[in-house]
Amino acid sequence: MTKTLIFGTALVDALMNVPSVPGSGGNSLGDFLEYQVGGCAINAYCGMRYAGAQADLFVPVGHGANADRIAAHIRKIGETPRVIPGTADNGWTVAMIEPNGERTFIVLPGMEQLMRADWMTHLDFSSYDLLYLSGFQLSNPLVAQDVLTVYDRRRPGATVLFDVAARIETVDQEILMALLKSGVMVHCNEVELPQVARGETFAERVAYLHALTHQPVVVTLGARGTYYYASEADQGIVPGEAVKVVNTVGAGDSHCGGMLAGLSKGLSLRDSISLANHLAAKVCMMQANMLPISAGRR
Numbered sequence: 001m002t003k004t005l006i007f008g009t010a011l012v013d014a015l016m017n018v019p020s021v022p023g024s025g026g027n028s029l030g031d032f033l034e035y036q037v038g039g040c041a042i043n044a045y046c047g048m049r050y051a052g053a054q055a056d057l058f059v060p061v062g063h064g065a066n067a068d069r070i071a072a073h074i075r076k077i078g079e080t081p082r083v084i085p086g087t088a089d090n091g092w093t094v095a096m097i098e099p100n101g102e103r104t105f106i107v108l109p110g111m112e113q114l115m116r117a118d119w120m121t122h123l124d125f126s127s128y129d130l131l132y133l134s135g136f137q138l139s140n141p142l143v144a145q146d147v148l149t150v151y152d153r154r155r156p157g158a159t160v161l162f163d164v165a166a167r168i169e170t171v172d173q174e175i176l177m178a179l180l181k182s183g184v185m186v187h188c189n190e191v192e193l194p195q196v197a198r199g200e201t202f203a204e205r206v207a208y209l210h211a212l213t214h215q216p217v218v219v220t221l222g223a224r225g226t227y228y229y230a231s232e233a234d235q236g237i238v239p240g241e242a243v244k245v246v247n248t249v250g251a252g253d254s255h256c257g258g259m260l261a262g263l264s265k266g267l268s269l270r271d272s273i274s275l276a277n278h279l280a281a282k283v284c285m286m287q288a289n290m291l292p293i294s295a296g297r298r
Contacts, residue, residue, distance in 0.1 A: 003056075003130070004048070004128060004129065004132070005058065005128045006055045007059075007137075008044075010039040011037075011039045011090055011093055011112070012037060012092040013038040013093050013095045015032075016031060016096055016097065017096075017097050017099075018030045019099065037069060037073040038289045039112075041058075041059050041132065042070075042073075042074075043289060044163070044254065044260065045057045045257065046077065046291050047254035047255070047258050047291050049291075050279065050291035052265075053260065053265060056123075058120065059112075060111065062084060062087040063083070065089065066089050067089050078293075091109040091110030092110070095249050101246055101248045103248050115146065116146055117150055123150070125153040130159055130161065131154060132160075132163065133160055133161070135163065135166075135171065136165050136166075139170050141172050144171070148179060156183075159184075159263075161256060161259060164188035164192040164196050180196075181212060183213070183215065186215070189219065189252060193206075193219055206227075207229075224239075224240055225239040226238050226273050234269075238270055238274050239277070240277050240280075245284045246285055251280040253290070258276030279291060
């Protein structure tokens with residue numbers, strides 16, 4: 001049986017509709033929607049569970065109003081919050097959603113940006129076949145070093161799904177190169193690809209990552225679907241689903257959850273991506289940033 005770990009952070013998202021994101025010195029009238037628990041890891045976890053697969057979840061929880069909201073949500077989905085003694089509150093984001101569903105974030109980090117290796121001593125990284133890691137966990141160099149140290153404890157043959165995520169350009173290049181090695185499957189979108197890979201063309205950048213990791217490279221293309229490259233003989237675009245977009249918050253994270261679900265069930269890479277496309281499309285049709293699950297949905 002495939003064992004999966006989804007590791008990362010949880011935050012509180014303050015969602016609001018805006019007619020357009022203002023430029024520097026500008027002004028825009030927003031329509032506040034709601035506060036939602038979010039964050040790459042917990043969104044991906046809910047996507048995986050929604051698809052009928054299982055995973056262990058580790059998102060550190062601090063102390064404060066945001067942490068209380070996150071802890072309540074984790075209990076609601078049937079998990080036990082991992083509260084870290086002596087820590088501050090979890091962070092939050094302002095998510096501005098434009099009429100076409102595109103979102104722009106302002107992130108106000110919290111205790112999750114102070115993550116240390118001793119927070120993860122209860123995890124046996126060598127026991128997992130699949131592991132999820134978001135690029136957000138690499139933006140603080142001290143945190144990144146500890147994260148890479150524990151991820152290096154994974155067993156030979158295990159696969160890390162690396163969700164590149166926004167702000168990857170802020171990650172120290174030495175840290176990035178320490179991660180991008182055999183056994184790491186890169187998952188990114190078209191904007192993130194040139195930020196994480198070298199080369200002048202799309203094909204050159206994909207080839208660069210594949211040569212480093214010896215794993216498939218997965219690039220989401222929005223409504224067009226998802227491109228993947230596993231080898232010269234096994235590559236192409238898995239078509240997406242045409243939907244009415246309400247909100248794209250959480251779509252990429254849910255796509256990762258869908259891929260992990262498919263791979264954990266033994267589906268082919270292409271079929272796993274097809275499942276991921278389906279889940280991402282569902283999230284795009286919702287105001288919520290994650291797919292609905294409950295304690296009983298296992």
